[in-house]
Amino acid sequence: MTEYGYFLASEEHGPAALVEQARMAEQAGFTSLWISDHFHPWSQAQGESPFVWAVVGALSEATSLPVQTAVTCPTVRIHPALVAQAAATCALQLGGQFRLGVGSGEALNERVLGDRWPPATVRLDMLEEAVALIRQLLTGRRITHHGKHYTVENARLYSCPDRPVPIDVSGFGPAAITTAGRVGDGFVTTAPDRAAVERFRKSGGGSKQVRGGVQVCFGPDHEEAVRTAHALWPNIGLPGELGQTLPTVAHMEQASRLVTRDQIARQVVCGDDPDAHVAALQAYADAGVDVVHVNQIGPDQRAFFDFYRTKVLPRLTR
Structure with missing residues (x-):
């Protein structure tokens, strides 16, 4: 049976708000947490970007739910050895x-x-080496590594869990999905794409977990919810590799001006129709996603959690 978690958006909320949302998510019946890992938000309107590892530490004290970063890039801004230490802690x-x-x-x-x-081809090669290095360090053994992209000398994680930390790999294009199938303990996606899930499984993923994320904008006024989603997350509508290649928030905002409200209305479930929300999540389950994490766009978080607790989750989990 598909499980349903909550997706904490670090781009839109500060650390205290994220922790409070996690508490509300657990009370509403969500069974796990995703949290995004960003240095910048996608736009000035989103306006936040707390350090994910500090927030995860706070989440560990605030809830009993499992947590996953969705997703961390362990290749450029942060060396994979430091990501390994953060994951172990x-x-x-x-x-x-x-x-x-x-x-x-x-x-x-x-x-x-x-x-x-x-x-992209080089970034995927760096990611594959980084994942292998992180796994080595998470064994708690002393590691020396001289690779194509990374060097580690006499590194050992002394505070290390007894069991390996699962490492799930995100992928959008065919090459990235194939990499996820070959090296990941699971697959991370943000689309209900059965073909992508099947590619992951055929590329070595087999029966490993597929974990997805979806954004919605609950509210009593459908048009107002569309306006909120468009104002805060127009980047959802950016095509192709723009989201991976544009270098600044200003560039993201410039490109996002081309995204219309109608586009966002087609991509994001907005309003308070339970059938629409159930259908959006069911699409992920039908595509073979094992765990679906839902993010509420905008400030009306408490009403969203009440709505999902009473009107949506009971229809998905029975």
């Missing part, structure tokens, strides 16, 4: 209920130190 804080979600990243976040932004 989070796994200990959460009693083993932590999954590391990784991806090849976006220039928006990863070029802040002035690093070169490689083409």
Whole structure:
């Protein structure tokens, strides 16, 4: 049976708000948490970007739900050895209920130190080496590694969980999905795409978990909800690789001006029709996604959790 979790949007909310949303998510009946890992938001309107590892630590004290980053880029801005240390600590804080979600990243976040932004093929090669290195370090053994992209000398994680931290890999295009199937403990996606799920499984993913994310905008006025979603998350409508290659918030905003309200209305479930929300989540289940994480766009979080607790989740979990 598909499970349903809540997706904490670090781009839109500060650390205290994210922790409070996690509490409300648990009370509403969601069974796990995703949290995004960004250095910048996608737009000024979103306006937040707390350090994800500090927030995960707070989540471990605020709820009993499993937590996953969705997703961390362990290749450019943060060295994979440091990601391994962060993941190990989070796994200990959460009693083993932590999954590391990784991806090849976006220039928006990863070029802040002035690093070169490689083409997608190189980024996937870096990701594959980073995942292998993180796994080695999570064994707790002393590691020396001289690879194509990364060097580690005499590194050992002393605070390390007894069990390996699962590492799920995000993918959108065919090459990234194939990489996820080959090296991931699971697959991360933000679309109800059965073909992508099947590619992951045929590329080595087999019966491993597929974990998805979807954004909605609950509210009593459908048109107002569409306006809110368009004002805060127009970047949802950006096509192709723009989200991975545009380097600044200003560039994202410039490109997002081409995204219309009608486009967002077609892509994001807005309003308070339970049937529409159930159908959007059921599409992920029908595509073969094992765990679906829902994010509420906008400030009306408490009403969203009440709506899902009473009108949506009971119809999905029975």
